[in-house]
Amino acid sequence: MNFTELYDRFFNxxxxxxxxxxxxxxxxxDVTGRIFEAxxxxxxxxxxARAPVQAWLFTIARNAVIDWARARNRxxxxxxxxxxxxxxxxxxxxxxLERKDEARLLLEAVAALDERSRDxxxxxxxxxxxxxxxxxxxxxxESNVGIVIYRAVKKMQADIESKRKL
Amino acid sequence: MNEQMISExxxxxxxxxxxxxxERSFLPDPxxxxxxxxxxxxxxSGQSLIKESLRARLNGEETVGFFEKLRALFSANxxxxxxxxxxxxxxxxxxxxxxxxxxxxxxxxxxxxxxPFQARAPxxxxxxxxxxxxxxxAGGFFASIPMAALEAEPLKDFPIASAGAGSPVVLAAGRExxxxxxxxxxxxxxxxxxxxxxxxxxxxxxxxxRVL
Numbered sequence: 001m002n003f004t005e006l007y008d009r010f011f012n013x014x015x016x017x018x019x020x021x022x023x024x025x026x027x028x029x030d031v032t033g034r035i036f037e038a039x040x041x042x043x044x045x046x047x048x049a050r051a052p053v054q055a056w057l058f059t060i061a062r063n064a065v066i067d068w069a070r071a072r073n074r075x076x077x078x079x080x081x082x083x084x085x086x087x088x089x090x091x092x093x094x095x096x097l098e099r100k101d102e103a104r105l106l107l108e109a110v111a112a113l114d115e116r117s118r119d120x121x122x123x124x125x126x127x128x129x130x131x132x133x134x135x136x137x138x139x140x141x142e143s144n145v146g147i148v149i150y151r152a153v154k155k156m157q158a159d160i161e162s163k164r165k166l
Numbered sequence: 167m168n169e170q171m172i173s174e175x176x177x178x179x180x181x182x183x184x185x186x187x188x189e190r191s192f193l194p195d196p197x198x199x200x201x202x203x204x205x206x207x208x209x210x211s212g213q214s215l216i217k218e219s220l221r222a223r224l225n226g227e228e229t230v231g232f233f234e235k236l237r238a239l240f241s242a243n244x245x246x247x248x249x250x251x252x253x254x255x256x257x258x259x260x261x262x263x264x265x266x267x268x269x270x271x272x273x274x275x276x277x278x279x280x281x282p283f284q285a286r287a288p289x290x291x292x293x294x295x296x297x298x299x300x301x302x303x304a305g306g307f308f309a310s311i312p313m314a315a316l317e318a319e320p321l322k323d324f325p326i327a328s329a330g331a332g333s334p335v336v337l338a339a340g341r342e343x344x345x346x347x348x349x350x351x352x353x354x355x356x357x358x359x360x361x362x363x364x365x366x367x368x369x370x371x372x373x374x375x376r377v378l
Binding site for chain 2: 130160
């Protein structure tokens with residue numbers, strides 16, 4: 001597999017993984033670009049015998065997201081989107097209408113998860129990795145990953161249902 | 167059914183869903199597996215504004231990368247010098263092989279010219295040097311220069327024999343004798359006789375005076 005094939009095969013997955021964390025499309029593009037630039041730099045030294053390509057690529061992706069989150073915390077930046085969400089426990093009527101979009105509801109539900117659950121949900125539904133692979137990547141136990149996924153889905157389910165009732 | 171068991175069942179159904187893409191029934195909680203199916207179908211990559219441009223840029227970097235590395239390699243002076251030396255060596259190799267049979271003429275020093283080399287007894291025991299191979303790889307560049315035979319005076323017997331540690335010379339007898347410009351003292355040892363001269367000398371007798 002050359003790098004272009006890797007890009008074509010994994011771009012959407014990596015983008016979705018980043019999108020669950022970053023949420024803003026512009027910044028998602030920025031972080032995704034950095035991930036693939038880093039992947040290109042390390043592609044010559046990647047050893048397929050040591051790890052599957054998706055585990056290698058999503059390790060780079062996780063590190064990029066962590067770096068992004070740290071930099072964001074250092075800047076103490078709050079995006080307008082986040083600010084609106086944090087400010088309003090009671091969402092405005094037009095915002096409720098906007099949130100009817102299913103994708104937006106999903107993103108908001110994922111964003112409402114704690115950091116660890118969000119990362120595992122993003123890995124599970126974006127990378128195509130098994131619970132065992134995710135456990136290896138995150139350092140958790142395999143059964144623990146399964147429980148985190150189940151609890152996160154239940155929490156998201158409750159969150160989305162409550163917003164749909166509005 | 168506790169949470170652990172429900173979780174295991176849910177994850178088994180979820181893995182099957184992700185593999186096949188078909189939503190399965192999950193009796194303990196149908197809503198949870200429905201939401202998981204929504205998540206599995208969700209694709210936000212259509213919102214990306216850089217997908218194609220990033221692909222083109224990275225593809226370009228990947229292609230250009232090889233030539234860039236090659237160019238960077240030869241931009242260094244040492245690499246240029248090494249390359250020039252290698253090319254020169256390869257170019258001169260056939261020339262060196264062509265002249266391999268003819269050794270260059272090296273004039274012998276006048277003092278030893280015409281004298282055949284004679285190996286003395288000690289040298290004759292040395293292993294004979296191999297004949298220079300005509301047409302050998304280095305035969306064209308190097309040639310032996312005739313060399314004068316090594317000569318040495320045989321060691322003469324010294325009259326003082328070793329008398330053991332702490333007493334190298336043993337004085338057997340001593341008497342004063344008259345010499346041409348003074349006197350001398352004769353020492354006799356067990357192995358020989360020495361005369362210690364005592365006379366007046368000038369500095370020129372010892373030192374050579376030179377004028378700059």
